[in-house]
Structure formats: C-alpha cells, structure tokens
Amino acid sequence: MSSTFFGLTIAKSGLNAFQASINTTANNISNVQTEGYSKQVTNLSESYALRTFQRYGSVSTGVSTDSVSRLRDQYYNTKYWNNQSYYGFYSQKSYYMNQIEEYFKDDTKTNPGFSTVFSKMFNSLDQIQSNAGDTSIRNEFISNASELCTYFNFTSNRLKELQASANDEVKSTVDTINNISQKIALLNKQINLIETGQGQPPANELRDQRELLVDQLSQIIAIDCEETKVTNSNYPDMDTGATYYTIKVNGKLLVDTYEYNELTVKARENRHNQSDIDGLYDIRWASTGMNFDVWGINQKGSLRGLFEIRDGNDEQNLKGTAELVSDGKGGTEPAMMRIVYPSNTDVDTMNLPEQGVITVNGAEYAYSDFEAQTDEQGKIVSYTFSLENPIPGSKIGKIAGNPAVVGQTVNFKGIAYYQNQMNNFARSFARAFNKIAKSGQDLNGDDGSAFFVSKDKVMNREGDFAGDSTPIDENYYKVDANGNYILDTDGNKIINDLREIEHATSSVTDATTGKVTYTGGVIKSTDDTYYRLTASNFAVNSQVAYDPSKMVTTINKKYNGNKDLGQDAADLISQISKLESKVTLYRGGTADKFLQRIYADVTVDTQESENFTNNFKNIQQAIDQQRQSVSGVDEDEEAMNLVKFQNAYNLNAKVISTLAEMYDRLILNTGV
Numbered sequence: 001m002s003s004t005f006f007g008l009t010i011a012k013s014g015l016n017a018f019q020a021s022i023n024t025t026a027n028n029i030s031n032v033q034t035e036g037y038s039k040q041v042t043n044l045s046e047s048y049a050l051r052t053f054q055r056y057g058s059v060s061t062g063v064s065t066d067s068v069s070r071l072r073d074q075y076y077n078t079k080y081w082n083n084q085s086y087y088g089f090y091s092q093k094s095y096y097m098n099q100i101e102e103y104f105k106d107d108t109k110t111n112p113g114f115s116t117v118f119s120k121m122f123n124s125l126d127q128i129q130s131n132a133g134d135t136s137i138r139n140e141f142i143s144n145a146s147e148l149c150t151y152f153n154f155t156s157n158r159l160k161e162l163q164a165s166a167n168d169e170v171k172s173t174v175d176t177i178n179n180i181s182q183k184i185a186l187l188n189k190q191i192n193l194i195e196t197g198q199g200q201p202p203a204n205e206l207r208d209q210r211e212l213l214v215d216q217l218s219q220i221i222a223i224d225c226e227e228t229k230v231t232n233s234n235y236p237d238m239d240t241g242a243t244y245y246t247i248k249v250n251g252k253l254l255v256d257t258y259e260y261n262e263l264t265v266k267a268r269e270n271r272h273n274q275s276d277i278d279g280l281y282d283i284r285w286a287s288t289g290m291n292f293d294v295w296g297i298n299q300k301g302s303l304r305g306l307f308e309i310r311d312g313n314d315e316q317n318l319k320g321t322a323e324l325v326s327d328g329k330g331g332t333e334p335a336m337m338r339i340v341y342p343s344n345t346d347v348d349t350m351n352l353p354e355q356g357v358i359t360v361n362g363a364e365y366a367y368s369d370f371e372a373q374t375d376e377q378g379k380i381v382s383y384t385f386s387l388e389n390p391i392p393g394s395k396i397g398k399i400a401g402n403p404a405v406v407g408q409t410v411n412f413k414g415i416a417y418y419q420n421q422m423n424n425f426a427r428s429f430a431r432a433f434n435k436i437a438k439s440g441q442d443l444n445g446d447d448g449s450a451f452f453v454s455k456d457k458v459m460n461r462e463g464d465f466a467g468d469s470t471p472i473d474e475n476y477y478k479v480d481a482n483g484n485y486i487l488d489t490d491g492n493k494i495i496n497d498l499r500e501i502e503h504a505t506s507s508v509t510d511a512t513t514g515k516v517t518y519t520g521g522v523i524k525s526t527d528d529t530y531y532r533l534t535a536s537n538f539a540v541n542s543q544v545a546y547d548p549s550k551m552v553t554t555i556n557k558k559y560n561g562n563k564d565l566g567q568d569a570a571d572l573i574s575q576i577s578k579l580e581s582k583v584t585l586y587r588g589g590t591a592d593k594f595l596q597r598i599y600a601d602v603t604v605d606t607q608e609s610e611n612f613t614n615n616f617k618n619i620q621q622a623i624d625q626q627r628q629s630v631s632g633v634d635e636d637e638e639a640m641n642l643v644k645f646q647n648a649y650n651l652n653a654k655v656i657s658t659l660a661e662m663y664d665r666l667i668l669n670t671g672v
Contacts, residue, residue, distance in 0.1 A: 013062030014652030036212030081218035088219035092305030272407035275419035312414020322404035333390035422535035440552035448552035
C-alpha cells in the first residue's frame with residue numbers, strides 16, 4: 001500500500017510539469033520574432049507505476065517531465081534547401097542582368113545609346129555630301145564618329161568593371177562558404193557534447209543555429225545534408241545521443257561532423273575569352289588543390305550564377321578536332337597543336353585570347369600564340385597553336401582526333417558574350433568603312449588610309465610577341481625600340497593602322513581595278529589585324545582626327561581610269577551612307593539593327609532571370625509557410641497554452657491544498 005502522504009508527491013509532479021510547460025511557452029513567446037527559432041514543447045508522460053502487491057496491482061505516481069524538444073520537419077527542411085539553391089542562382093543572375101540591361105539602354109535625352117549616336121554620325125554625312133571640301137563639316141562627322149567609338153569604349157569598360165565586381169564577389173562568396181562551414185563544424189561539436197549520453201536533453205537552440213546556417217549555405221551552393229546516429233559497436237541498441245552530421249557538395253564532403261574542407265580561390269594564369277579581365281578566379285579545394293566543380297550538373301546557387309554572368313559566352317568559344325603538328329625542329333615531343341573543323345570560321349567573331357589554354361581529353365595545354373589559316377574566301381579552316389611546353393610522349397596518343405576546346409564553354413549570355421558581340425560589330429563595321437576609305441584619296445591627293453583603327457598600345461610590335469615591347473608614340477606613328485619613327489620606302493612615317501585581315505600566301509592584283517584575289521592566307525595572333533580590334537580599343541585614326549583633310553570622300557584616281565574627280569568631291573559618301581541600313585554587317589542584318597539584336601538578348605535573359613527569381617521566391621514562401629506551420633510560434637496558440645497550463649498548475653496546487661486539509665484533519669482531529 002502506498003504512503004499516506006503519496007498524494008503530495010503526485011501533485012508535486014504536476015506542479016513541476018506545468019511549471020516547465022509555462023516556462024517553455026514563455027520562451028516561445030519571447031522568441032516569436034527570432035529568425036530560425038523553432039517552437040519548443042515540453043514532453044510529458046505518465047510516471048512509472050508502483051507495484052503494491054494488492055488486488056489492484058499497482059498505483060500511478062503522477063506525471064514525468066521528460067524533455068523539452070523543438071518541432072522541426074526534416075522533409076520541409078530538405079525541400080526548402082533545394083529551392084534555395086535555385087532561388088539564389090536566378091536572383092544573382094537577375095541582379096547582374098539588370099545592370100547589363102542598363103548599359104545598353106538608349107535614352108536620347110539623359111543617356112544616349114548606340115542608336116542615337118549611330119544615327120547622329122550618319123546624319124552628319126549629309127552635310128559632307130554637299131560641301132566635302134569644308135574641313136569644319138568634316139570635323140563634325142569625325143567628332144560624331146569618335147563619339148560612336150567612345151560609346152563602345154565606355155560600354156566595354158563598364159562590362160569589364162562589372163566582371164571585376166562579379167569576380168570579387170566570387171572570392172567573398174567563397175569566404176562566406178568557409179565561415180559558414182566552420183561554424184557548422186563547431187556547432188556539431190557543441191551539440192554532441194550536450195547530447196552525448198543516454199537520455200541527455202537535445203541542444204535545441206544550437207540545432208536552430210545550425211539549420212539557420214544551412215539555410216544561408218543552401219542559397220549559395222546546392223548541398224546534401226545528412227545526420228546519422230553514432231552507434232555503440234558493443235551495444236548496437238544503445239542510444240549514444242551523438243550523431244554524425246555531414247554536408248556534401250557534388251558528392252564531396254564540405255562538412256564532416258567536426259571537420260570542414262576549406263575552399264580557396266586561384267587567379268587564372270590565362271584568360272578564357274579575348275576581352276576577359278586578368279586574374280579571374282577559379283575555385284579549388286584547399287586540401288587537395290583539385291578544382292571545385294561549380295559546373296556540376298546539379299549545382300545551382302548564387303555562386304553558379306556569378307560564374308555564368310562572369311564567364312558566360314553562349315558556348316561561342318573555339319571548339320574542334322585536335323591534331324599534332326611538328327615544329328620543324330626535329331623534336332620527338334610535338335610543341336604545336338592544330339584544331340581542324342573549327343566552330344568559328346569568321347575572323348570578326350574570334351574571341352579566343354592571344355594566350356590561353358586548350359583542353360583535350362581533360363588535359364590542359366597552354367599556348368603562347370596562334371595562327372589561323374584561311375581559304376580563298378577568307379574563312380578560317382584551321383587554327384595552329386604554339387604550345388608553351390612540348391607534349392609528353394605518354395599523351396601523344398590521346399590527342400589526335402579527339403575533341404579540343406579553347407577556353408571554357410558556358411551556356412549563358414554573360415559578360416563575355418556581350419563583349420564578343422560588340423567586338424564583332426566593331427570589326428565588321430570598321431572593315432567595311434575602311435575598305436571604302438582605302439579606295440579613295442584625301443584632300444591632299446594622298447592615298448586613303450583606314451578611318452577606324454585600334455588604339456591598342458601593344459599593336460604593331462616587331463620581333464617576339466611574348467618578349468618584345470616596342471613602343472608606339474601618342475600620335476600612333478610606328479617607332480622602333482629606340483623611339484625613332486619607322487619610315488616606308490618613300491621616307492614617310494607609317495601610321496599605326498589596321499592592315500586588311502586576309503594575309504594571303506599568294507594573291508593577284510588587277511592593275512586597273514586594284515582588286516585582289518586571294519588563294520588562302522594566314523592570320524597571326526601577333527599581327528596587326530582586325531582580330532586585335534575590340535570594343536575597348538575601337539577608335540578613329542588619330543591622324544584623321546587631328547587633320548580632317550585626311551578624311552577620304554572621293555575615289556582614288558588610279559581606280560577611276562586615272563580620272564581625278566577633284567579632291568573635295570563626295571562620290572564615296574553615298575557608299576559610306578549605305579553602311580547604316582543597306583549593307584549586311586552584323587548577325588545577318590544591317591548595322592543600325594545592332595542595338596535591337598543586343599537589347600533583345602539582354603531583355604530576354606533579364607526577363608527570364610526575373611521570372612524564375614519570382615517563381616522560386618513564391619515557392620520559397622510556400623515551403624516556408626509549411627515549415628512554419630510545424631515549427632513556427634503562433635502567438636494566439638501560445639496565449640491559449642498559458643491559460644491551459646496555468647489552470648493545470650492551479651488544479652495541482654488545489655490538490656495539495658485539499659490534501660493539506662485532509663492531513664490536518666487526520667493528524668489534529670483523530671490523534672493519529
């Protein structure tokens with residue numbers, strides 16, 4: 001039979017249980033606005049009954065306060081983390097695409113863009129048509145042409161600044177991943193210290209902190225989280241309380257319970273695209289030096305978005321089939337590689353860097369320069385690269401006939417893509433304009449020269465490309481290593497000018513028309529060709545800018561039956577005027593449609609990024625609502641719990657009060 005005073009023990013257990021419940025409710029209410037907090041509940045159960053060896057067998061002992069646990073559904077966590085990686089991926093791209101879109105907008109009043117500047121330049125041709133001999137009118141056109149070049153220079157430089165910003169963010173994002181990983185590893189250790197041992201209470205607050213960090217990490221990279229119990233090999237059924245907690249990225253461990261694998265960035269030694277800035281970062285595992293696969297098939301997150309914006313070339317990098325070429329020096333290890341059946345056969349769209357890397361069968365081969373072989377139509381049929389290091393004999397058999405890739409293939413229209421599109425237009429337009437200009441003569445009766453040139457200071461160097469640094473003076477006359485002007489056969493200074501793109505191995509020139517027939521040619525990366533003209537160095541020939549009389553408006557008499565139409569004639573202006581909207585120059589269309597095509601690309605990608613960002617944001621909110629329905633703190637519910645637990649506490653106190661009166665009666669009035 002139980003003790004006479006056993007009822008007090010039962011009532012006491014009730015007081016303790018509902019006191020704990022009230023405290024837990026108070027904690028929930030105080031954290032109602034705390035980010036990442038999970039609702040906690042006090043877990044109550046019946047206390048073990050006592051055997052009394054009576055007919056009724058046993059007697060109940062009250063309520064047991066087992067633990068305070070948090071409410072979390074791992075299923076919703078996993079759904080939330082998967083969605084976060086897509087949300088981070090598209091929101092990052094949306095942020096940068098909106099900036100790129102701003103760069104190409106054309107506001108005629110506050111921010112004139114390509115269409116405004118281009119139309120203004122051609123409108124000024126009309127005045128030259130009627131008075132070509134007036135240098136002030138010529139100067140107005142030259143000024144407008146310089147404004148067009150400035151537009152390309154400025155836009156290209158802004159894209160480079162944006163690429164640098166994305167590159168810096170890559171480094172800061174990697175630092176964030178490392179910081180989060182380190183914190184998770186430390187929390188894992190603290191959680192196990194608290195929970196290890198059978199029946200130990202859960203570390204609710206630490207677990208909330210850990211999952212909040214995982215929320216942040218999942219927006220940066222796609223991850224797989226797993227928590228498994230640590231078992232006792234001697235007693236497999238024993239609950240040790242400890243767990244293994246791992247986070248994997250592309251199947252590789254980022255966090256392994258108490259340890260984490262740090263990521264690091266390394267600046268590229270070679271560019272992947274011609275107009276890339278130097279020092280773009282790649283990511284590697286610090287412990288092994290192996291590349292971090294940001295391009296994994298299931299990899300998303302803001303980090304992947306940064307790489308697509310920064311490196312996106314719409315898969316327009318050079319691809320083809322590899323061949324080995326002898327360097328002619330008799331070595332057994334080839335030092336040259338050729339790419340045949342190239343994906344790019346047009347010089348104007350060439351975007352491979354002067355020095356870069358070729359990838360064949362997963363192996364990278366750095367090259368120092370290259371040559372492109374053209375056919376009689378000027379189309380490129382193959383590329384030959386000078387490798388920095390000879391190919392080892394063990395790899396020779398793994399190259400010939402295999403796919404070769406220069407740089408990196410990225411299926412997104414990012415900064416590299418828009419730089420290449422501007423380069424493409426600048427080259428096509430400059431070539432067409434210069435072809436007309438070179439067929440004429442200026443006001444001084446001299447042969448016409450290129451109107452648009454490159455202001456790249458490394459052009460026109462002689463000698464070895466890698467080591468020579470022959471200077472060019474500010475007026476863009478060619479000078480030798482001693483700073484002396486280089487003269488032609490007539491003793492005249494040579495203008496720093498773009499030569500025609502075709503470098504023919506053999507050609508025939510018609511003495512009457514001046515037409516040149518090519519039988520194929522070679523374009524060297526070190527030569528002064530249109531390949532070296534880019535949007536960032538596009539410029540009006542400084543000699544024409546300084547002296548408008550050098551601008552060509554009339555055909556050269558040697559191409560006109562030796563008939564001189566007069567130096568101030570304007571018969572070539574009509575041909576130049578056609579370049580605005582009547583000659584196919586860019587992507588199968590006319591020059592005036594450049595902005596239309598570029599802006600269509602930008603707006604489509606921007607709209608797509610924004611739509612997906614909004615979609616995944618809505619999904620995020622829906623999943624979070626489901627998650628909060630389990631783990632969130634509801635103020636009304638907690639207020640009801642306070643009343644409920646208070647009533648229960650008061651009832652247990654009433655039991656004690658009632659028992660006290662009974663014991664008083666028993667002790668004082670019965671004389672027991």
